[in-house]
Amino acid sequence: MIKVKVPATSANLGPGFDVLGLAIDRYNIFTFVESAESKEENLIYKSYRRVFEYLGKPLIPVKIQVNDNIPIARGLGSSAACIVGGIMGANEILGKPLDKEDILKLATEIEGHPDNVAPAIYGGLVVSVMEGDKIHIAKLPIKNKLNFIALVPNFELSTSKAREVLPKRIDFKDGIYNVSRVSILLTALATGDSGLIKLGLQDKFHQPYRGKLIEGFDEIISAVNQKGALGCYLSGAGPTIMCIGPGEDNRLIKDIQEYVKDEYPAWEVFVHKVDNIGALSYID
Incomplete structure (x- = not known):
């Protein structure tokens, strides 16, 4: 029996659109349990199967069970978790032929962008840059111990709708506005200057537009x-507001x-710390 533990992720962090993830x-x-009766067809299994295709190995059919704690379509990386979980499950079954760079490459291929899958794999705060087919990542320090308080609405918001x-x-x-803010944000997190976080979370690329899809967005943040x-931002494509x-x-x-x-009595509030380890796979 193989188990894979994958953290939730919060992307963008205000001005770091499609670049930052936590x-x-x-x-x-x-x-993952080997089973000849497997008829799985979902994102987890698709990602699992992709590893065998990539390595040219015959597929080992499995049944997959999920202890699902990451809310779906709420901007907390549920799809990234499924992708990374599927890839790492296959990698563990095959004896770990893939390193983290390989896992990131396949996960990004499936997801389409690395801003959630990268922190899910590496943990912590990650900057991701695409250069053609190559993915560059940098894991950045967060000096102070911070709480990340997720305000999770009782409705879904798909990434495709949020991009429309x-x-x-x-x-x-x-562009200058966002570059300056993301620079301040990363400096504030690395140095522990928490007074600059609120300024560093300001954004003009996506939050002014996506925020309109969430009733009370500006009022809640205020x-x-x-x-x-210390500051608030729209987590990923939303609708979760991260404080x-x-x-x-x-x-x-x-x-x-x-x-x-x-x-907002139908909403949930989750309190979290940063996960600095990332996804883990093991034989149980």
């Missing part, structure tokens, strides 16, 4: 910031939980 300590666990509302072109000044959050707070500040967590319970 792994957090919420996990899907995938169990994006502009076809951006102004030059908006309210949570007033309660003492950052000091790691030791339990009061802020309670205030946010009470606010959401009063104003």
